[in-house]
Amino acid sequence: MPKKKKKEKTKKEEAKPKTAVKAIFARERIITESTDAARELYNQSRYGTLLEEGKVQLSLLEALYLIEKGKLKVLDGRNKPISFERFLKKTKKVEPNFWIRYCVFKDIRNRGYIIKTALKFGADFRVYERGIKPGEAHAKWIVYPVHEGETLTWYEFAAKNRVAHSTKKRLLIGIVDDEGDVTYYEIRWVRP
Amino acid sequence: MPKKKKKEKTKKEEAKPKTAVKAIFARERIITESTDAARELYNQSRYGTLLEEGKVQLSLLEALYLIEKGKLKVLDGRNKPISFERFLKKTKKVEPNFWIRYCVFKDIRNRGYIIKTALKFGADFRVYERGIKPGEAHAKWIVYPVHEGETLTWYEFAAKNRVAHSTKKRLLIGIVDDEGDVTYYEIRWVRP
Amino acid sequence: MPKKKKKEKTKKEEAKPKTAVKAIFARERIITESTDAARELYNQSRYGTLLEEGKVQLSLLEALYLIEKGKLKVLDGRNKPISFERFLKKTKKVEPNFWIRYCVFKDIRNRGYIIKTALKFGADFRVYERGIKPGEAHAKWIVYPVHEGETLTWYEFAAKNRVAHSTKKRLLIGIVDDEGDVTYYEIRWVRP
């Protein structure tokens, strides 16, 4: 991955300290209000998917990330904003591995890449080259987040490589340590 | 599942831009007015169940789907139509994982299949072969909607298979990803 | 998988109560003596791989299976046969998941199929249709052995399906229960 110009894009994104977009919690999904600010989340940085009514539907990962950045307010049944911690608790009920996945999601987003689900491909995430939005070109990487304490079998390792190979993407493993930092390894099958 | 003629049927269904059927909200059920248009929802595409008084009783999933398609207007106590979001908020209180179920319901309906609850069988949904209406033949599949971030034990996996086997239906898992897309896997117990 | 003629082949194999083939233990491999009886293990049932010097090199799984069947005697440094239990202990040092994998290996072999490693494909095993030997046709299935107590993520599930799809093989999951019995599920990705 090229290292130059890493921070620029991110800064541009961050440079909008407007009031946060409001949204409601639908367990596995967050639905924003239908405003220009909400649509900008999608248009500019490809958060979520655009719904027909002009709202944006965010994943739990995206929502938590935007809450942390102060760009989103998710309201509960009594119209009160849900805090980062409360939100995290809710997600853990739905997704046991949420935290590990969130660490990688956040880290990749912070570095200025667009990261989306890759379930269809057989991986956790797909990542686009810097400056590329989904739809403009294919994703370049698939990413598997793992926790440093896990054990790996070589069958799993080979399977991940096969998935990357058959989807014509590069394979990244993101190992999340106990401090939430992520170390990345790019792996490719070679025939010497 | 056969792939041909996928979109035709759907279009035919959609091709009726008449005025929307009116209905009221009865917590877990929606009751339509007693009109020919309402009964057509049942007769033609098997939405809901026919009540004795000529009304149609719709499930929350069916109602939300028809609201989204512009074919239904659910009125609140003051006779005002309930918006998609307000409706969604109400359903959440009744069914916690409504959203994931809705994604699969909508996807299967959009593909031209009739999908109904399968609570009696021990599953979320049953699905009829394309062109088949409930009553004409048995449902061919039972479908379990899951969210991509969930985890599963092999006991749960085996239970789903047992249910399918004992009801003589095929088992479909529909995995809803963060972009709302559904990936389906058909599973069958085999004795090699 | 077709169910007829299940036992025939197996019986034919079993029908040779000659003296067991002798072999030496090379940690991850077993090397047989160079005899006709040893080569028959390979020629008739495709155990191991044929070495240039007329010996047969067996995997730990194959060796343990043949020890259990009384067809192989693996000798230790003092030329004494290694018992089933001692052999199992040795393998566990090398392969932590050996027992789960052995249960599936043994079960598939007992049913009259030839089963070999599928590491290259990104899976534990590949299995040939009954009556087919490696080299005569491609393997029909890839098999992942799992233990009933494990948990599954849908990403792993999708990855296994992707591997099967890209290698043009059918996907089998073999769930090993605490009694060592195996339940099989065949899974395929469908687009309704």
Next chain:
Amino acid sequence: MPKKKKKEKTKKEEAKPKTAVKAIFARERIITESTDAARELYNQSRYGTLLEEGKVQLSLLEALYLIEKGKLKVLDGRNKPISFERFLKKTKKVEPNFWIRYCVFKDIRNRGYIIKTALKFGADFRVYERGIKPGEAHAKWIVYPVHEGETLTWYEFAAKNRVAHSTKKRLLIGIVDDEGDVTYYEIRWVRP
């Protein structure tokens, strides 16, 4: 790794069907006689290290490889050549995972690369680019041979990468499967 001209080099090496070099067994090392043929093993293909007396000292891996190729005869105390199996038995006492290491050593040598120990660097092997001899340039890869059935922690994985990074070599994992085939993966630490 470039793929062209893979076999040529190998053939040229093999093209010397002269009488085998004689050697004696010195526990962890093999010492050849002091002949031109022995020194050619070193000069042409960099087997072993040159001793002051004009003899060549071979590692167990190199010796077994040359025995298998018919280029070396290792003699026992009574001046009788030690067979492949007897040799293998002896090595097992010295190096428990000799076999897996041998599979990778042999495979890399067969592909026309020079492969030497990398103990100094903290790895099993170092490998030179095709056509390059130790001394002419630095090794390009370090290689860790593993067996398909083993498991790995991410700490071990990270350690291997750290070793490669700090020695400025590329990291190769060579997974030996139950059929003796080796699948290679090149891994590099990246900072996206």
